[in-house]
Amino acid sequence: MKPKISKLDFESTYDKICDFINITPTIHAVNLSNITENDVYVKLENLQKAGSFKLRGALAKILSIDEKVLAKGIVAASAGNHSQGVAYAAKMLGIEKMTTIVMPENAPNAKIKGTKKYGVEVILHGKFFDDANNKAIEIANETGKALVHAFNDLDIIKGQGTIGIEILEAVKDLEYIFIPVGGGGLCSGIGQYVKLVNPNCKIIAVESANVPSYFEARNLKQPILIKGKTSIADGIAVKETGNLTFEILQDVVDDVVLVSEEEIAQAILLLFEHCRIVAEGAGATAIAAVLFNKLALKNKKIMCVLSGGNIDVTSFLNITNRALIDLHRRVVLQIKAAIDKNNLANITTIISHNKVQIHSIFQSQQENYLKINEETYHVCVDINDPQELISIINQIKEKGFVLNNESYLKAIL
Structure with a gap:
């Protein structure tokens, strides 16, 4: 049975979390519009508390957990942004001492430090999100802590979908929304809400070509575990799309496109040079898809979701250096x-x-x-x-x- 989330579900979730979050700005990306010959807007979730959209879903989930269960604490797994979102939410709700976060061993240092600073326990395990998630499930089973999944959870999806409410309030008559996809929580949430309100708006999922888990799942019509490669879009480097998110994605996504490491790097450079915006790899994927015109669009009204800005200085310099070299600048x-x-x-x-x-x-x-x-x-x-x-x-x-x-x-x- 396919999961169903109503417009009222999203709106009631928004009412529940709105006092804890930033209503992030939407900008008209003039330079990107000129380059691509489209009318392009960017939703700046990099300006959300804890640096990414993940706080929305984390709050939605934690606030839905029964008090008796919550008393045992919570555990979550993430490559970085979900961990910071959960840690920030736990700190706000006063449960940081009962919170355990499992992160991949190769998670960016900035994201590890950014998680630890909220006072939660951090465990490093495995190379990919999926490895860390298996460890988090093991901890939940052993301790009785509530698992706050990064994406494969209806409350998480509702929380991420609240971005769709703000997008449609900020810009009318959108024709396309480009959204990063890894495990699928962000894209399924926004996509579900937008299709309920404006079914004519096309939802485009954007994925790293190095970890194309949803791209492969869509072709096979079921989630599949892929091997994947290391990607600068570490926030969406998920080897298998969630089963819940996949069912929603199949209903709401009109197309999925892949972007290369070089394209992501050039999008990060463009955002910094032309918009003075700092984006992490995963956050820049939607902009990369539009910048390199993956769907050959022209004269369309487009929204790009910039999902996060948690990037350390060393990584930012390495990525922009590579982009400048690729551009022969x-x-x-x-x-x-x-x-x-x-x-x-x-x-x-x-x-x-x-x-x-x-x-x-x-x-x-x-x-x-x-x-x-x-x-x-x-x-x-x-x-x-x-x-x-x-x-x-x-x-x-x-x-x-x-x-x-x-x-x-x-x-x-």
Whole structure:
């Protein structure tokens, strides 16, 4: 029997949790609209308390647990955002000392620290969410603690669906809503509510190509456990869609698209540069799908759900660095020269005269291809315009230096 959630169910859940949460803003993404030739809006759940949408579902679930059961405590598993949502909710409700969170061993450090700071017990176990979830179930069975599942629970789904209420109040006549999907709680909740109010609005699920659990389940018409790969969208790196969420997703999702790691990285960069918004990998997937026009849409009114912003500085710098390299805006010049004390000054002068910023530089005499009295410089620069790179290449060569990667540099121009 398929699970049914009514419009009234969502609205009563919203009434129950609204005093505890932020009503997050919706922005008109002008630059993204211009790039894609669509009218694009973004729902900023990265500005929710605890940094993601997960607080909504966590509160909805915890507030529905019988007091006698709740007295034994709660346990949850998450790659990060659900753990922080549950921990934040537990702190607000005064039960943090009775709360246990199980997280994958490779969960981002920022999310582990962000969970611990609320005073809950944190256990690291396994590589994926599913490994951590099995451990959480084991703890629940052994201790009698109530399991607060990350997605496969009707109360959780109702809580996440309250985002749909805010979306439809903020923007009228939406034609498409792009929503990240991992286990399916967010997408099934928003999708269910939106279809009840505006059945003509198309719901598009967006998933990491590295962990396409719902994509595969949709093709097979049943949830399936996949192997998956590591993804920068760790918040949706779920190896198997929930059975409850899958049934709802099958009713409300019009299409599912996959985005690559490179596309997610470029979406994170775009959000930061053009909107001054910090998004985590999972949070940026919906924007990536629209940015790279996965459905070839034009002149459509689109909402992207930015589900979270819990990303540590090191990961953010690594991801944006990769995006700049993929866009050929950050390039490395491999310069060979006879050893001379003026080499560094001459190279940096050329780059400076072209008003190009040096990101990093190092000198070496250790490469196997070097002859006696030769050295090489690896100069990483940030290029604003291809003409700048052409000018630097020409001036480097005019100075008598050899560019070991000249063919690559010319290929990307």
